[in-house]
């Protein structure tokens with residue numbers, strides 16, 4: 709177990725961002741996932757929506773719940789800049 713946890717910021721909580729977050733152990737990393745949209749839409753099952761087998765809300769998942777289930781933090785915001793020197797991001801809403 710490391711002495712201090714590394715901070716990781718993931719911008720975007722779609723397939724790439726959520727999959728990355730899922731593979732980062734909350735015991736090793738302090739992970740913050742940022743997305744400008746509150747919900748993730750499960751597009752691979754869009755045929756179920758088109759065929760009316762499921763309703764839209766059944767394919768829409770709350771990002772905060774998904775990320776918190778992984779042991780990480782979700783922030784609903786839009787990233788407008790990345791400050792490499794400060795190793796931080798600037799968001800639309802402070």
Ligand SMILES: Cc1cc2nc3c(=O)[nH]c(=O)nc-3n(C[C@H](O)[C@H](O)[C@H](O)COP(=O)(O)OP(=O)(O)OC[C@H]3O[C@@H](n4cnc5c(N)ncnc54)[C@H](O)[C@@H]3O)c2cc1C
Nearest residue numbers: 719720721722723724725742743744745751752785786787
């Ligand atoms: C019908 C369909 C089914 C698919 N099924 C799969 C699948 O099963 N598995 C898979 O891996 N891929 C799947 N894909 C592909 C996938 O949707 C993406 O094309 C690809 O995986 C890239 O995803 P991404 O998460 O990198 O980017 P994107 O899908 O483009 O997501 C970017 C995310 O970042 C957020 N964002 C963007 N800019 C900002 C900002 N400035 N600040 C904060 N948030 C921001 C957006 O709101 C969005 O949630 C599918 C695509 C389609 C169309």
